[in-house]
Amino acid sequence: MKVLKHLSFSSLRKKASEFFQAIPDNRQQSKVSISIHDALMSGLACMHFQDPSLLQFQKRLQEQQQSNNLKTLFSVTNIPKETQMREITDEVESDYFRPIFKDYYQQLQRNKSLEQFQIFPSMYYFPMDGSEFFSSKEVHCAQCLTKEHKPGEITYSHCVLQGGIMHPDCSEIIPFMPEQIVNADGTEKQDCEMNAAKRFVKRLSQDFPQLKLLMGGDALFSRQPIITDVLVQGMHYLFAAKPTDHKYMMEWLNAYDALHQHEFVDEKKRRHVYEFMNNVPLHG
Numbered sequence: 001m002k003v004l005k006h007l008s009f010s011s012l013r014k015k016a017s018e019f020f021q022a023i024p025d026n027r028q029q030s031k032v033s034i035s036i037h038d039a040l041m042s043g044l045a046c047m048h049f050q051d052p053s054l055l056q057f058q059k060r061l062q063e064q065q066q067s068n069n070l071k072t073l074f075s076v077t078n079i080p081k082e083t084q085m086r087e088i089t090d091e092v093e094s095d096y097f098r099p100i101f102k103d104y105y106q107q108l109q110r111n112k113s114l115e116q117f118q119i120f121p122s123m124y125y126f127p128m129d130g131s132e133f134f135s136s137k138e139v140h141c142a143q144c145l146t147k148e149h150k151p152g153e154i155t156y157s158h159c160v161l162q163g164g165i166m167h168p169d170c171s172e173i174i175p176f177m178p179e180q181i182v183n184a185d186g187t188e189k190q191d192c193e194m195n196a197a198k199r200f201v202k203r204l205s206q207d208f209p210q211l212k213l214l215m216g217g218d219a220l221f222s223r224q225p226i227i228t229d230v231l232v233q234g235m236h237y238l239f240a241a242k243p244t245d246h247k248y249m250m251e252w253l254n255a256y257d258a259l260h261q262h263e264f265v266d267e268k269k270r271r272h273v274y275e276f277m278n279n280v281p282l283h284g
Helices: 009-021 036-048 054-061 064-074 082-090 094-112 193-207 224-232 247-254
Strands: 118-120 123-136 145-150 153-165 179-181 213-217 236-239 260-265 271-276
Touching (some): 009 036, 009 064, 009 094, 036 054, 054 082, 153 193, 179 193, 193 224
Antiparallel strands (some): 118 123, 123 153, 153 179, 260 271
């Protein structure tokens, strides 16, 4: 991707700083030593430097040169300690980050920077998948997902559904705002990846109504409810389907002596054969 001025590291960092500055701080200001902005920008710096943990990040900052880099590159006034960074960032609602992703997308639209990612004319491939980023058998909160292994043994976790624009010829990935998979207050049924996907698709359509997407996903998503939601939002889909999960569809396909075929030979003289059938019933 050709790096333009408005997509440079300096420009994107400045934009993030502006959004972090706008997040309201409801703490008692007389007791505040580290601002929300400084905590979040330090977290961004931790990701940028690719430190494996906050502890490693703190060791990096012990070097005077690295501290100066943090203050200069990321506009951090007061560098937080590990516990301070955790406590402050944990209290920031994730929806405050949504405008950052929308602004990033708009920046990519300028000068047609996003066109190289089109999988079909004016359409983008958008795979989505769940990811666990926290797991513990001891530390937990009210929003944790739970999994009981045996009586008395529970694993607590936090997960998100992540998606983005990708293209096989591009090494970059354009991430969009992830959807949390969390248990909400007052609900008895545990949240799941499928419910998060329904919210994710709806919010995608609301935030980017003009964006034409080909949604991708594993066999978890080849179900009628999420397919219907995708189609209602004017999107297309490319979901994997396991034979064991779709017995009726497979029986229907197997009833044909031959499917339509498309084949070609690639530059390495390998022969590729694809079988396909249109208007296949998903279930009975």
